[in-house]
Amino acid sequence: MEAHLDAKLATLISKPDPEPHIVVQAELCLACEERPCTIVCPANLYWWTGDQMVHNCEGCLECGSCRAVCPHGAITWRYPRGGYGVRYRWG
Amino acid sequence: MAEHVHDCIVVGAGPAGAAAALQLARDGLDVVVFERGKRPGEKNVMSGVLLTRKLHSLVPDFRQRAPLQRCITEEIICILGQDEALRLPALRNYRRLSYDHQAFTVFRSEFDAWFAQQAVEAGAELIPATLVEDLIWKNGCVAGVHTRRGDLRARVVIGADGVNSTVAEKSGLRSPPQPAEVSLIVRQILDLPSEQIEERFALQPGEGVILQFGGLVSGPPPVPPNPSTSSGHRLGGLGGQGAYYTELYTNRDSLSLTAEAPLDVLQACGVPAYDVLAARERHPYIARLIQGAKLREYQAHLIPWGGVDDLSCLYGNGVLLAGDAGKFTTEDGVGSWPAMASGVAAARAVKHACEKGDFSQATLAAYRDFLDEEGLIETQREARQAWQHEGWYHKIRRRYPDHLLRIARRYFDDWLMEEAEHPYSPWGELYHGLIKPVAPWYVRWPLGLATWVDTRRWRRHQARK
Numbered sequence: 001m002e003a004h005l006d007a008k009l010a011t012l013i014s015k016p017d018p019e020p021h022i023v024v025q026a027e028l029c030l031a032c033e034e035r036p037c038t039i040v041c042p043a044n045l046y047w048w049t050g051d052q053m054v055h056n057c058e059g060c061l062e063c064g065s066c067r068a069v070c071p072h073g074a075i076t077w078r079y080p081r082g083g084y085g086v087r088y089r090w091g
Numbered sequence: 092m093a094e095h096v097h098d099c100i101v102v103g104a105g106p107a108g109a110a111a112a113l114q115l116a117r118d119g120l121d122v123v124v125f126e127r128g129k130r131p132g133e134k135n136v137m138s139g140v141l142l143t144r145k146l147h148s149l150v151p152d153f154r155q156r157a158p159l160q161r162c163i164t165e166e167i168i169c170i171l172g173q174d175e176a177l178r179l180p181a182l183r184n185y186r187r188l189s190y191d192h193q194a195f196t197v198f199r200s201e202f203d204a205w206f207a208q209q210a211v212e213a214g215a216e217l218i219p220a221t222l223v224e225d226l227i228w229k230n231g232c233v234a235g236v237h238t239r240r241g242d243l244r245a246r247v248v249i250g251a252d253g254v255n256s257t258v259a260e261k262s263g264l265r266s267p268p269q270p271a272e273v274s275l276i277v278r279q280i281l282d283l284p285s286e287q288i289e290e291r292f293a294l295q296p297g298e299g300v301i302l303q304f305g306g307l308v309s310g311p312p313p314v315p316p317n318p319s320t321s322s323g324h325r326l327g328g329l330g331g332q333g334a335y336y337t338e339l340y341t342n343r344d345s346l347s348l349t350a351e352a353p354l355d356v357l358q359a360c361g362v363p364a365y366d367v368l369a370a371r372e373r374h375p376y377i378a379r380l381i382q383g384a385k386l387r388e389y390q391a392h393l394i395p396w397g398g399v400d401d402l403s404c405l406y407g408n409g410v411l412l413a414g415d416a417g418k419f420t421t422e423d424g425v426g427s428w429p430a431m432a433s434g435v436a437a438a439r440a441v442k443h444a445c446e447k448g449d450f451s452q453a454t455l456a457a458y459r460d461f462l463d464e465e466g467l468i469e470t471q472r473e474a475r476q477a478w479q480h481e482g483w484y485h486k487i488r489r490r491y492p493d494h495l496l497r498i499a500r501r502y503f504d505d506w507l508m509e510e511a512e513h514p515y516s517p518w519g520e521l522y523h524g525l526i527k528p529v530a531p532w533y534v535r536w537p538l539g540l541a542t543w544v545d546t547r548r549w550r551r552h553q554a555r556k
Contacts (some may be wrong), residue, residue: 005365008279010414016363036358037272038479042277042365042391050166061391062134064255065275068268068393069354081239082127083220090280090388091199 003078009043009059013087016058017080022066029053036069062086097121099441100236100245101215102223102258104131104207105199105215106412106427108251110434111441113149113206116213120440123243124207124215125506126437127222127252132136132203136392137427138276139340139347140301141202145465150209154193158201160342161299162187163194169308169376171337172496176376188298196299196340198346212431221250226261226410227365232450233262233409247450251430254393256416262403264412270354272478273393276422277364281384281509285344291380292341302380304337304371307493337371346381348372350443351394351424352522356485396401396424398471402462406440408456413437419468422477429470436461487528494524517551518542 011014022045029035029052037046037055045056062085067077079085099115101108104126105288115122140163145152153159170177175461187193204502211217227235227242235244250258259265285296292300301340340347350368357364372375395418405417413419414430421429431481440458444450462468477484498520501513515523520544527535 008365008386011386011388012390013392026342034358039361039363040275040354042275044345044363044365046324054477054537055301055402063391063393065273065354065391066266067255068273069270069358076346079127079222082196082222083129085134087128087133088136088200088388091132091134091390 002060005044006023012059012061013089014059015084015087018059019081019082021078021080021085022055022060023076024053024055025076026053027045028072032072032074036071037066037075040065040069060086094244096235097123097243097245097254098445099123100125100243101248101249101251102236102441103127103250103252103414103416104134104210104217105251105414105430106206106254107416107419107430107434107437108249109203109207109210110149110315110431111249111251111413111438112144112215112217113213116210116215118438119214119444120442122215123245124210124217125221125223125238126217126219129220129517130200130204131207131217131219132198132200135199135203135278136278136390137199137336137394138278138338138349138351138424139196139342140194140425140427141197142192142194142425142428145428145435146206146343147434149431149476152208156205158197158205160196160198161294162297163442164188164195164294165299165302167300167302169302169304169305169496171371171374171376172492174375175496176374177496177499183300185298198342204471226258231405231408231489245413247441247444247455248256248407249413249434249441250416251413251434251437252416254395254415256412258410259416261414262407262410264407265284265399268393268395270358271395271481272418273395274350274351274353275357275364276349276391276392276394277368278347278392280342280387280390281346281348281381281386282387283344283346283381285384288341288344288346293541299311299341302339304339304377305488307489317328335367337367337377339377344385346384348377348381353391353396353481378386394418394420394424394426396422396474397481398474400475402420402450402459402468402471403456405462406452408457409450409451409455409546411440411455411458412436418474419467419470420474422474431469432465432467436465436467469514490528491525494520498524516546519546519549 067075098120099122101112101124104124164187167181168179206334223236225237226233233248336351338349399418405412413433419429419433420426426513439461442459444454518543
């Protein structure tokens with residue numbers, strides 16, 4: 001019943017955009033203390049390895065939370081191009 | 092040959108865009124709708140209930156034709172404690188099945204596709220799988236849109252492209268959403284056969300319920316608040332606890348379980364939304380309701396709330412904003428009927444401008460009047476007010492669950508409580524827990540005095556025993 005996040009994400013159909021739709025200026029993240037993107041992203045696509053920020057564009061749910069919370073404007077986020085990205089069957 | 096100029100381009104085929112396109116097509120205008128999904132609705136998520144107030148006036152026979160799940164006949168509110176649940180009085184109203192403006196659970200992937208189809212049948216042109224990336228300007232006026240598949244020109248553009256609206260940002264009407272203005276909703280669809288749903292919730296086929304859960308979810312100690320971010324001072328230290336809305340809806344053969352919180356609250360609490368959802372799933376009250384259900388899909392979306400400060404940011408030269416792009420949600424965060432109503436208002440403003448032959452901001456300001464007719468100016472104002480008092484509401488939401496559960500424990504004679512020392516009489520508890528934090532002084536003083544007298548009498552009575 002209680003599925004782990006990976007199992008939850010595995011229920012989604014997604015076709016990643018070959019042109020990455022999230023671009024992170026990782027050098028700005030070095031100065032960031034809160035790193036709210038690692039908390040709010042509902043697909044857990046951002047994580048801090050201890051000395052740098054790593055992110056993944058595949059599996060994005062296209063909510064835009066990361067862009068809204070980033071205090072340094074380091075995240076350039078746009079929608080994937082038409083026909084790409086997540087496809088909710090039961091939205 | 093001169094490039095063809097359409098009357099109107101609608102960006103986004105959600106409820107706002109489709110309603111605008113439907114209205115424009117019915118008025119005989121030449122309208123094109125862009126949708127970034129391959130099919131309208133496949134990018135859209137909402138908590139699950141569609142209020143059909145506006146839909147009923149657009150498509151009166153929608154009940155026979157639209158893909159609906161269940162008609163909501165009951166709303167239940169529950170306060171969840173660590174391992175207890177307090178169910179507040181709920182009203183089940185079977186007459187709702189015969190109302191004109193019923194509330195239905197729907198899947199947006201099905202509903203939006205159907206609704207956009209209504210616009211297409213009325214004469215609108217739908218271009219799916221195409222992302223609008225920029226606007227085309229001509230003499231300081233929006234004159235069309237730019238996509239990877241080419242440019243398209245129109246006399247006016249309606250931006251109905253949701254909370255992360257490209258049209259709103261590129262036209263300079265609104266900036267990207269701030270954490271305090273949006274809430275993140277995560278949702279999962281759980282498969283459960285319809286007979287089991289009807290048995291568990293005591294429903295007939297076609298009837299459905301909403302369960303709303305309040306209460307706190309604990310998390311790890313929060314990150315020390317940074318005074319430079321808005322969350323720091325707006326809500327104060329949260330101590331790793333946050334009030335989240337959780338909701339459970341019944342669909343035909345599945346349940347939707349959602350958790351929702353403003354982004355700045357999530358950020359201040361330091362608990363990811365999926366952990367909140369998982370904590371809710373484990374709560375015994377919910378766990379028993381969703382027992383045996385299999386996960387079908389996991390979703391996330393941002394919901395704007397709090398309205399706009401200044402309504403003039405909803406229209407510019409050759410451009411209008413409708414739906415989530417214009418933050419049309421009620422104070423409770425309901426966006427379905429405001430989206431449709433704002434779409435219709437935008438369509439009327441476009442028709443008005445077409446008749447005048449002028450698409451400047453001054454002419455499109457008629458949008459305000461049409462919004463007022465739909466009751467949306469009032470909605471925006473109420474939403475804004477609620478948002479401005481959010482710090483206060485948040486305090487209440489954090490305190491009330493505890494108080495209510497304490498009072499309920501005394502009222503229902505929980506045997507664990509018999510040993511405990513009570514500071515107040517049962518009435519006093521009610522006053523101190525519920526009334527004192529919110530009441531103005533002229534209520535607080537007399538009731539406070541009465542409570543003091545009552546508590547004294549109660550103490551004396553206890554001592555005699």
